[in-house]
Amino acid sequence: xxxxxxxxxxxxxxxxxxxxxxxxxxxxxxxxxxxxxxxxxxxxxxxxxxxxxxxxxxxxxxxxxxxxxxxxxxxxxxxxxxxxxxxxxxxxxxxxxxxxxxxxxxxxxxxxxxxxxxxxxxxxxxxxxxxxxxxxxxxxxxxxxxxxxxxxxxxxxxxxxxxxxxxxxxxxxxxxxxxxxxxxxxxxxxxxxxxxxxxxxxxxxxxxxxxxxxxxxxxxxxxxxxxxxxxxxxxxxxxxxxxxxxxxxxxxxxxxxxxxxxxxxxxxxxxxxxxxxxxxxxxxxxxxxxxxxxxxxxxxxxxxxxxxxxxxxxxxxxxxxxxxxxxxxxxxxxxxxxxxxxxxxxxxxxxxxxxxxxxxxxxxxxxxxxxxxxxxxxxxxxxxxxxxxxxxxxxxxxxxxxxxxxxxxxxxxxxxxxxxxxxxxxxxxxxxxxxxxxxxxxxxxxxxxxxxxxxxxxxxxxxxxxxxxxxxxxxxxxxxxxxxx
Amino acid sequence: xxxxxxxxxxxxxxxxxxxxxxxxxxxxxxxxxxxxxxxxxxxxxxxxxxxxxxxxxxxxxxxxxxxxxxxxxxxxxxxxxxxxxxxxxxxxxxxxxxxxxxxxxxxxxxxxxxxxxxxxxxxxxxxxxxxxxxxxxxxxxxxxxxxxxxxxxxxxxxxxxxxxxxxxxxxxxxxxxxxxxxxxxxxxxxxxxxxxxxxxxxxxxxxxxxxxxxxxxxxxxxxxxxxxxxxxx
Numbered sequence: 001x002x003x004x005x006x007x008x009x010x011x012x013x014x015x016x017x018x019x020x021x022x023x024x025x026x027x028x029x030x031x032x033x034x035x036x037x038x039x040x041x042x043x044x045x046x047x048x049x050x051x052x053x054x055x056x057x058x059x060x061x062x063x064x065x066x067x068x069x070x071x072x073x074x075x076x077x078x079x080x081x082x083x084x085x086x087x088x089x090x091x092x093x094x095x096x097x098x099x100x101x102x103x104x105x106x107x108x109x110x111x112x113x114x115x116x117x118x119x120x121x122x123x124x125x126x127x128x129x130x131x132x133x134x135x136x137x138x139x140x141x142x143x144x145x146x147x148x149x150x151x152x153x154x155x156x157x158x159x160x161x162x163x164x165x166x167x168x169x170x171x172x173x174x175x176x177x178x179x180x181x182x183x184x185x186x187x188x189x190x191x192x193x194x195x196x197x198x199x200x201x202x203x204x205x206x207x208x209x210x211x212x213x214x215x216x217x218x219x220x221x222x223x224x225x226x227x228x229x230x231x232x233x234x235x236x237x238x239x240x241x242x243x244x245x246x247x248x249x250x251x252x253x254x255x256x257x258x259x260x261x262x263x264x265x266x267x268x269x270x271x272x273x274x275x276x277x278x279x280x281x282x283x284x285x286x287x288x289x290x291x292x293x294x295x296x297x298x299x300x301x302x303x304x305x306x307x308x309x310x311x312x313x314x315x316x317x318x319x320x321x322x323x324x325x326x327x328x329x330x331x332x333x334x335x336x337x338x339x340x341x342x343x344x345x346x347x348x349x350x351x352x353x354x355x356x357x358x359x360x361x362x363x364x365x366x367x368x369x370x371x372x373x374x375x376x377x378x379x380x381x382x383x384x385x386x387x388x389x390x391x392x393x394x395x396x397x398x399x400x401x402x403x404x405x406x407x408x409x410x411x412x413x414x415x416x417x418x419x420x421x422x423x424x425x426x427x428x429x430x431x432x433x434x435x436x437x438x439x440x441x442x443x444x445x446x447x448x449x450x451x452x453x454x455x456x457x458x459x460x461x462x463x464x465x466x467x468x469x470x471x472x473x474x475x476x477x478x479x480x481x482x483x484x485x
Numbered sequence: 486x487x488x489x490x491x492x493x494x495x496x497x498x499x500x501x502x503x504x505x506x507x508x509x510x511x512x513x514x515x516x517x518x519x520x521x522x523x524x525x526x527x528x529x530x531x532x533x534x535x536x537x538x539x540x541x542x543x544x545x546x547x548x549x550x551x552x553x554x555x556x557x558x559x560x561x562x563x564x565x566x567x568x569x570x571x572x573x574x575x576x577x578x579x580x581x582x583x584x585x586x587x588x589x590x591x592x593x594x595x596x597x598x599x600x601x602x603x604x605x606x607x608x609x610x611x612x613x614x615x616x617x618x619x620x621x622x623x624x625x626x627x628x629x630x631x632x633x634x635x636x637x638x639x640x641x642x643x644x645x646x647x648x649x650x651x652x653x654x655x656x657x658x659x660x661x662x663x664x665x666x667x668x669x670x671x672x673x674x675x676x677x678x679x680x681x682x683x684x685x686x687x688x689x690x691x692x693x694x695x696x697x698x699x700x701x702x703x704x705x706x707x708x709x710x711x712x713x714x715x716x717x718x
Binding site for chain 2 (some may be wrong): 079081084089093095126128129130131191194197198199200210212216229232235241456459
């Protein structure tokens, strides 16, 4: 047993209202720079939809992630030899237009324009070339258009197109995405320069800006398309899990700013020795295999092994309080995004029930019945959810939904003074006590309950290199990045 | 006078710049060491430019190096006339490939979004490589058997440079196009530390032997960089 710790984020999709506050918080802190205009380390997509960059889930197009060939895990896009042969040109990499062409408006024109009979107009100009452009696509171009055939049909997870053309059965929900800080990161494996690494202490995956040479294999390899190429610095960048904040026990900017309070961050212990075996199973078994390597922080043996591995007591303490552990393992509510890409992603999603009061084929019946509908009546098809969150395993999705429905029914009955039905609660694997705890966690949990983040131990900090970096601005901001003549 | 400049002053100055400025830049600031790919912004022309250029030039350059490092072995190989013809034809076609590639790369820089992100150093880099391709191909066509005479002119002169006893007599009688080729080559070496030419100093090979996953531990001082030490996935 090789126990390691990882900071994990959980998203409660039931509560995401698609306000993009997280994206803006992230943008303002990290990617408000030349070359990074088009990057959204945190983005929120409307599902069903093509996403950002367009069609990122379609690995026939982008060749991201791993595949299981026989008994071996291989990168889908490149072997080592073909990495060298393709170093002069990346055949599968997304281009700028697959994200969008970043723009601003020529506001100066509003002031400089001479007196005319018409109002002057601030025309859109490219943030890259400064030339006038026509805006044809942008981030969240399809925001809230999950019900429209035009955009929803482009979703690769949607095998039943009829669903989006039939008004009665359309549905949508939001999917906020950051880097998954995977346990088997394809970007790390694909980098020929070895510039991307996983931090041993907290599992955060980072691009070393000093080592990166801009070969861009990571951009292709990441199946979530969460590594971005900065055309200005000539290097790759990605979500850094706000490590300067988490190191000091603050929540990530996206999580901290979340209006719907849908995000949870906590420590999860896992067994690094069993990662490989857990990935060599069928698509449908991946979620359960991943759950198995997540370890119980109360288990004495785990604690002993963790201490031997140098995991500090404060981190074990935090693991006990971890909302992430509770939601992923104890209550088995949170599921990984596209486990079939086999990177073993370490952010998790509680599948959405909503809209609870507008069920499939019977939009207003529920109100008449004064009840929370059965999971079979829910508007978001389980099959669709299973394609997103469980490699096609409908059972694990159903179990999570059932638990949520049972919890809702139970709490509703308590609130309106009816006899709460503990039987169905038990059938869903909960009891009165756990229902109370889960209810609190999913609704009124305070900041410290939602974010149980331990500080990074100061004695681990590399003092020499932090001195070196003092005054530096990172990401090549302080230096003209084009370099040279 | 011009010969002395091209065959003595320029080479030594270029070598000095490459030898001393490159490590300085490496240790001072590596945040701008990159191949500065623009494929993200424009890929169609890049495909037809970058691939022919690189595959052509890498092999041709390797030929130059082999001739320089093992002149006598190469000499004995080239004494077989049909082999000489074959190798020379291959080299010329690779040279043409590089020429076509560099022209496309240059044209690509003149318009659209790529032009907007092009700096002076990009122009210098492209004009220098274009000069090498043009003069190289020209010699391949009009000064035949270059492989052969390279061994008796340029190679001994290069060795004389290395032994700090420059003998420009080996090369001073050669035509102007050769001098342009040599001057271009050493100009490339001279600007190497100042431009994105540095990208050919870091051909990545370490990953070939590494296991795929790379961890870095701040808490494990004795081995700060640990590459997939437990899992070889």
